[in-house]
Structure formats: structure tokens, C-alpha cells
Amino acid sequence: MNMTGLDKWYDYVKSHDRETLWDLLDPDVVFESPVVHTPQRGRDITFKYLWSVGKVLGGPSFAFVREWRNDTSAVLEFEAEIDGIKLNGVDIITCGEDGRVTHFKVMVRPLKAINLLHRLMGEQLARQDADASSARS
Structure with a gap:
């Protein structure tokens, strides 16, 4: 995968810098989540999901444990623990020639972790929407 x-991506995971994440995403990026049935299309929605998952999973227990890559894509296995539940998953990331992410798929196990992630992501996304609404008023 294009090293850039x-x-x-690793820089963003360490820094949680909004601009780094935004610049990394292709305008037509497709995002697939373990808790949303349909692929999400576009930079705005993908940014929103990845920013939220960073808030939910970005604690001290989060770690990448393995990596597989080729010229255009990578699979990054990660682990985390939230509320005593061990979560294991993979990010499947595809980049274009310019190094921007064109496709991002997340897979998570076990079911108990998916259910927890679904609840926490829903809360985080609602919080983001509320923050955006109050910022506009």
C-alpha cells in the first residue's frame, strides 16, 4: 500500500487531528461499518464515522496488533477493551495513487463488542450532531 x-492513517490514530483525517480521505471514499447495513459514500459521512470511532475506541487500550499490505491496500488488525469487553477487529483500507483513502471497511468481533460499539457510536454521532446544531445557532 502507498506508504503515504x-x-x-497511523499519524491520525496517534494525533486525532481532524485536518489529518480530512486530508486523508478521497472526496468519493466509501465507508463500510459493522453496524450500518449500507455502504456510506463520500468524505463528509466517512469523516463523521471515523472521527466518532476515534472518540469511542481511541482510549489507552486500543492497539494495532498485525498488519498485512500490498501496493494499494492494507488490513490492520486491532484490539481494544471497553467496559470490560474485549473487542477485536480489522480495518481494510484501500488507497488511490495519490495516497488518499478510497475505501475503508471495518469488521469487528465478538457480537457483544459489536452491540456495545453500535450503542456507543450512536451516542457519539448524536453528540456530534448536537454540537453541530448548537454551533450553527
């Missing part, structure tokens, strides 16, 4: 794209 993967390096930028």
Missing part, C-alpha cells in the same frame, strides 16, 4: 496513505 498508511503513514497518514
Whole structure:
């Protein structure tokens, strides 16, 4: 995988810098979540999901534990623990020639972790929407 794209992803995971994440995403990126039935299309919605998951999973227990890559994509296995529930998953990331992410798929196990992630992501996304509404008023 284009080193630039993967390096930028790792930079974002460490820094949680909004601009780094935004710049990393292709305008037509497709995002697939373990808790949303349909693929989400576009930078705005993908940014919203990835920013929220960073808030939910970005604690001290989060770690990448394995990585597989080729010229255009990478699979990053991660682990985290939230509320005593161990979560294991993979990010499947595809980049274009410019190093921007064009496709991002997240898979998580076990079911108990998916259910917890679904609830916490819903709360985080609602919080983001509320913050955006109050910022506009």
C-alpha cells in the first residue's frame, strides 16, 4: 500500500487531528461499518464515522496488533477493551495513487463488542450532531 496513505492513517490514530483525517480521505471514499447495513459514500459521512470511532475506541487500550499490505491496500488488525469487553477487529483500507483513502471497511468481533460499539457510536454521532446544531445557532 502507498506508504503515504498508511503513514497518514497511523499519524491520525496517534494525533486525532481532524485536518489529518480530512486530508486523508478521497472526496468519493466509501465507508463500510459493522453496524450500518449500507455502504456510506463520500468524505463528509466517512469523516463523521471515523472521527466518532476515534472518540469511542481511541482510549489507552486500543492497539494495532498485525498488519498485512500490498501496493494499494492494507488490513490492520486491532484490539481494544471497553467496559470490560474485549473487542477485536480489522480495518481494510484501500488507497488511490495519490495516497488518499478510497475505501475503508471495518469488521469487528465478538457480537457483544459489536452491540456495545453500535450503542456507543450512536451516542457519539448524536453528540456530534448536537454540537453541530448548537454551533450553527
